[in-house]
Amino acid sequence: MKVRALLSFASILAVAACDVAFGPSYRDDTVQIASAAAFDPSRYVGRWYEVARYPNPFQSDCPGAIAEYGLSETPGVLTVTNLCLDASGQEIDRIIGTATDEGLGRLSVRLQGVPVAAPYWVLWVDEGYRTAVVGAPNGRVGWILNRDPEIPPDRLAAAREVLDFNGYDLGQLQRSVTP
Secondary structure, eight states: OOGGGGGSTTHHHHHHTSSSOOSOOOBOTTSOOOOOTTOOHHHHOEEEEEEEEOOOGGGTTOSEEEEEEEEOSSTTEEEEEEEEEOTTSOEEEEEEEEEEEOSTTEEEEEETTOSSOEEEEEEEEOTTSOEEEEEOTTSSOEEEEESSSSOOHHHHHHHHHHHHHTTBOGGGOEEOOOO
């Protein structure tokens, strides 16, 4: 596997799940984090564009990303393909894996070549499953995802409010390159 594949969108999750020192936490850990209790994994299936994220070393060579989720033959498990995009929005690498539904908007993501699974918490998804906010309890990662490369201002504002409610520092959030 290429080294750059580990730089793609969700590979950070596997390392961030470990309790070892790994970059900063962008979340105030005195604030309780809440995942989306009414989350429906089957509605999450499809393509998601990364609109914004918190900086992390594993995405330093990926100015943008796309995540694609699919149904697997195993109940409660989604397939995952993460695409790393260059500054012009072109795919430069990918990594695949699985996401196991643990209930209440909490997935456990396992990617090829990454030795541990990582928590992937869907903190919020709008009613139409068009925009989602994803994070991890340790606050070292966080993303705003959208079904289209461009996100409407009202849903971006709602996504930012969800991050703020969950203790994330909005001043550290960065816009991503979208195709």
